[in-house]
Amino acid sequence: MDYLSSNKILIVNLESGEITEDELDDELVSNRIGGVGVTSFLYDTYKDKDPIVLGTGLLTGTLFPGSALGIISAKSPKTGEIAHSPFTLKAGMELKFTGFDYVVVLGQAGKPVFLWLHDGVADIQDASEIWGSDVWKTTDHIRRGMGDDLIQTLAIGPAAESGSELAQICINYWGSGDCWGFGKLFGEKNLKAIALRGMGLLEISEPEDFVDQCFEIFENINKGSFQGKAGIQDIFSAMGENDASEWLLPSVHRNSACYNTPYPTNTFLYLDEDPKTVAEPAAPEPGFLVTDPCALLELKRCGLSAKEAGSVMRACARYGINPTAVAEFCARSGEKSMENIEKSLKDLKGTISIPDCGRFSCWAPGKPLFSNFDVSDTSEYGVWWKRRQAVAYIFGVHPIFANMAPELSEELMLQMVNKGTGLELDQEILDKVIEDVCN
């Protein structure tokens, strides 16, 4: 693949330390398009070796609106079947520019390690010093060690190291869409983190046409129904949770967006500073970036204030545990004390319910946001949602943003991928890949 791609699949065997590269050939892309289409193919290829597969879509890292998505595909410890987890913020984009389109991690390292992917180079580095550290210290350690504050990390904390199925892979310091217990898989492989930084370059088959069309799409989208809305508070309103929006607002510092995503889906809560603070705060760690609206909503339902819920989510991200799971335990026990919840994280054991979200993450709210996508019957939301998520995961589009931008049609994404790559992918191929990744 010459375009919108680094043309590389990286295979890392943690057991032997062997690192090899395969080409991403046009035939594979012609049959599987990209993103979850290819990660699920690679998962099947290496299925006997318990792989964790990371990947990006062909649109990831481009100027196509919402092109922020990276994907982890692996066997979920919770279901025993392949599942897919999204990673956004700047990590999906950063993976794309490391010089690797896909990364297959095999085997178990003999000692704690982290994988350092940068500028077309893959290194297995010793992580003995940070094994046992929480996620925040892990990210700080890696960034300090490499001298680069912009490194993106997919990291685990003590929850994963202890083998908990509630463990979550976190992005930098924050929660992620990993509702599948993939953190536990990292822990089993002695893989503390994957660190990403890339200064790569993506060639485009028809650059001027591609960028012209990106601007046109961008202008169309910006006339759309989410204009003037921002952050998790307005996502709550779009979900019909107006009281949650009001509950959250007093703690909101700023909203921010994942890479090239026109709607800021993330909301930073100041917990130890005045949220109205504009200048750089003195406190080094004044709050928490909420990236998971559904988890925050579940903690609200447990009876916590927004500030308390933010604090619990911060504790969850440090420990590397799924906050939605924590909320479910709290709902069962009736625990409403923030301090008690935070203290109990290391003792949480047991199973939690598996939401009906197919192989995709329930991180993206289960209905259209700000727009109805011509789905008027709520009983059709489930089918609509799974197909929409599949499309987002195939092309590399932010899964929450995909649910608020009907302008980003399947036809348009195919057209843009063809313009960008010079391939001739059609709806029939897309339908086939969607069917395959959904079943």
Added chain:
Amino acid sequence: MRIDVDALKCIGCMACEMACGYHKDDAFALLSSCIVVYRAREKKDYFGVVIKEEESLIIARPEGLEIKRIGVAEEPDSSGQKREADASAKPMLLREPCDLCSGMKYGPMCVKICPVGAISIVEGGE
């Protein structure tokens, strides 16, 4: 004319940075962009935008604009400390300055692509 940024409106999406990178490299890349989202203080949620101009670095912080003359020694602040730049900001000085996307039919691409109108063109030089 020059680029102006309202950092409080900025959502840190980096679309401006990638659009600028495309202008410089005719491909998607961030290495040559002369407009960069300043995002090294992630845990503090403190972010803004830095623009490399011919003779200055424009640093758009949430609390306002700061202009640093390139090559002019920085004075210590009131506490006697010289403000330390983030490691990630240092390569900015090596980049080509903003040319307002000269030769591009779109005009300055960062202005056109900013989803929240945080970037604009203002009259007047540096």
